[in-house]
Amino acid sequence: MNRNYYHLTYPEKIKMIKLNSRDLVKQDIAVQPPHTQQTISKVLTRWKTTHKVVCLGAGIVGGCTQVVFASKCKNHDFYVVDIDEERIKGWNNFKPNYYEPGLNKLLKTCLNKNLFFTTDFENTLKDATLIFLSVGTPTKQRGEMKGIGTNLSYIESCCHMIAKYAKNEKVIVIEKSTVPVGTAQKITTFLQEYNKKETEKENEKENENENEKEKEKEKQKKTKANCSFIKP
Numbered sequence: 001m002n003r004n005y006y007h008l009t010y011p012e013k014i015k016m017i018k019l020n021s022r023d024l025v026k027q028d029i030a031v032q033p034p035h036t037q038q039t040i041s042k043v044l045t046r047w048k049t050t051h052k053v054v055c056l057g058a059g060i061v062g063g064c065t066q067v068v069f070a071s072k073c074k075n076h077d078f079y080v081v082d083i084d085e086e087r088i089k090g091w092n093n094f095k096p097n098y099y100e101p102g103l104n105k106l107l108k109t110c111l112n113k114n115l116f117f118t119t120d121f122e123n124t125l126k127d128a129t130l131i132f133l134s135v136g137t138p139t140k141q142r143g144e145m146k147g148i149g150t151n152l153s154y155i156e157s158c159c160h161m162i163a164k165y166a167k168n169e170k171v172i173v174i175e176k177s178t179v180p181v182g183t184a185q186k187i188t189t190f191l192q193e194y195n196k197k198e199t200e201k202e203n204e205k206e207n208e209n210e211n212e213k214e215k216e217k218e219k220q221k222k223t224k225a226n227c228s229f230i231k232p
Contacts, residue, residue: 052076052077052127052130053131053132054125054131054132058081058117064098064100067103069221077114087134088117129165130172131171132174163194173188
């Protein structure tokens, strides 16, 4: 499976995500500029065909953002995935752990219609068109850069799940968590290397299958040759 990866910076290139849904796009967002949701909503609204949008992380950023998107973009399906079952239950029962003015009102207009909250990463990611990374990036509590650096373990986990489960070749990934500069490039490099390894495995498997076919053909030829010497 071959993909191209682009590293875009925010905000001047946000509109480029509508230009090429064939590529995987990544954004390095350290500080979210104003009107981000409105800008992306406009892009999604202009997409005529229905797309499956997946957000990894059902926190206040991921959950609330997808509620806004789903309420404004009725022609697309939005899925929010999280490992925290209680958090997901809260959203599904109209009892999120966060308060935002008008949140429940918007939630009632789209929940279980074109907005879904789930813990099933595999089935949700496999045919996603657009993937948001909206997970926590806390300060490091141990090791190098303790108390100063950013813990990117949740981002790394998301990368592994995307690389493992996302099967759609036409996929866009937007890094929406607050992360240090350069994180998007690291994610891009990881996904490129994973894709390269998977391609090599597929090629090896194909070569093995070809070798097996050749051996089977040789075996059949020898069998026919031996049968030709047997008198009736």
